[in-house]
Amino acid sequence: MRVVLSTYGSRGDVQPLAGLAVQLRERGAEVRVCAPPDEEFAQRLAAVGVEVVPVGASVxxxxxxALPAPEELPRRAAVMVERFHAAVAAVAEPGGAVLATGVFPAVAGxxxxxxxxxxxxxxxxLQPTMLPSPHHPPIEFPLAPYRPGLTGNRELWADNIRTMNALFRDAVNDHRASIGLPTVDNVRDHVFTERPWLATDELLGPWPRPVDREVVQTGAWLLADERPLxxxxxxxxxxxxxxxxxxxxSMPLHGAPDAARVLVEAARRQGRRVxxxxxxxELxxxxxxxxxFTVDEVNQQALFPKVAAVVHHGGAGTTxxxxxxxxxxxxxxxxxxxxYWAARVAALGIGAAHDGPVPTLDSLSAALRRALTPEVGARAAAVAGRIRTDGAAVAARLLLG
Structure with missing residues (x-):
């Protein structure tokens, strides 16, 4: 059976598919991964023996x-839908399976x-906040903010349908019509499907119930890393x-040009090396x-147990x-x-959530001081033993079952 895994996004979108691909191959599946053409993604997938189909521009x-102008978004969305349709259609097979994540137009294609x-x-x-739920609001698009006066999560998710239609429906439906598929009125719910999957750990990224649709939570898709430091x-x-x-x-930190100095000096205030x-x-x-000591690509699974604290952007994989x-x-x-991940770290007591995206020396020092307390260290050690590591295996069994 051939399985096509598809994504367009940063490393945090690509690496989980590598973990799932390994589990699928171990169960006899033939796997292809459609992903951005960035060299570091291709190298990581090639290292585990997964064939990559490069799609689109370098992430x-x-x-x-620079951010695209608002009037450019419809054209870019249409191009992405078309490119991912062509790439996936070229390697998918009847009776096989296609699993997609990443940015919306790529999933739609x-x-x-x-x-x-x-x-x-x-x-x-790859995170709960992507899926409609009465327990959290939708992610707000910078170019399509929430309408004034909407406060409840259900109201915001209902309005999110209007937002997604305004941003993507024409691009999706024009392409669907061009290849003989029926058009859809509610593009968000059609693409998300009636039974989406959620690839997060039940403790770190829970899916609170009750909800309005069935969601299959598999656990996080982890890729074992055996590389030595x-x-x-x-x-x-x-x-x-x-x-x-x-x-x-994968965050460029446009708004924090002094981040390296702040990071180093905040650690020094706690008497720590970096x-x-x-x-x-490019810190x-x-x-x-x-x-x-400065590093490029490194095995986090080998490194993180050897450090006193991890200061990061809050990607699902690093968290x-x-x-x-x-x-x-x-x-x-x-x-x-x-x-969301910052809030989860704080709620679980396994670290500190910095207030906002731009750290100052004082604000980061205060957050790091909290994280380095014995109480947080003990809680982090206790939570580690409760996190499941079989999410990719669970997903592989479901996909091939």
Missing amino acids: RSLVRG AQAAAEAVGARFVYAA PADLSAFLDAGEPPVYAGFG VLARGWA APVDGADDC TAAALAGTPQVVVPQIVDQP
Whole structure:
């Protein structure tokens, strides 16, 4: 059976599919992954033996550039729907399966391909806030804010249908009509389907009930990482007390140009050394002091248990990796679902949520001081033992069952 996994997004959207692909292949499935053409994504997938179908433009180049003008969005959405339909349709097979996540137009294109080919389609969310629920509001689009006067979550989700239709319905329906598929009135609910999947841990990212639709929560899709830490990093770790890890992954941090200095100095205020992850923000040492070590791509599963705290942007993958390590976290949320993960870290008592996306030396120092207390450390260690690691295996069994 051939399974096509499709996404367009940052590393946090691609790596879970790598974890799922490994589990699918172990069960005899033939797997293809349609994903952005960024070299680091291709390398990570190739390392686990997964064939990649590159689609669209580099995500890194997009997020580092200027935001598109509002009038550009419909054209970009239409192009993405068409590109993902073509890519998925070229490798999907009748009777097979297509699972899609990531940005909405890419999911809609993958779904149209599955319908046209005759493959089973599954939409999977990588965070609860993507799915309609009376327990949380929808993510607010910067170019399509909530209408004034709407306060309840049900009202906001009902209005979200109008927003999604305004942003994406023409692009989706024009493409569907061009390939002979029926058009849809409610584009959001059609693409999300009546039974979406949620790939989060039940403790870290719960799906509160009651709700208005069935959601299949599989657990987070983790990819085991056996890579050793670089020898020079291991030597740095062994040379003193556990340092603070600080990095923002795929976030360019346009609004925080002084982030590296703030991160390093906040750790120093707590008497800690720093492992600084360069990432898409291109964080770099602020001076030549030997208490700071800079890394590029690194095995977080091996590193996080060896550090005193993890300061990060609040991506689902980094949040889960730090929680599994039993290491306290400081989340400085930037966009989309990251404020949700910051709130979950604070609610579980396994770290601190920074107020807002731009840390100052005082604000980050205060958050880091809270995270480094013995109480938070003990709670983080206790929660680590309660997080499931079989989510990708659960999803693979469901997809092939």
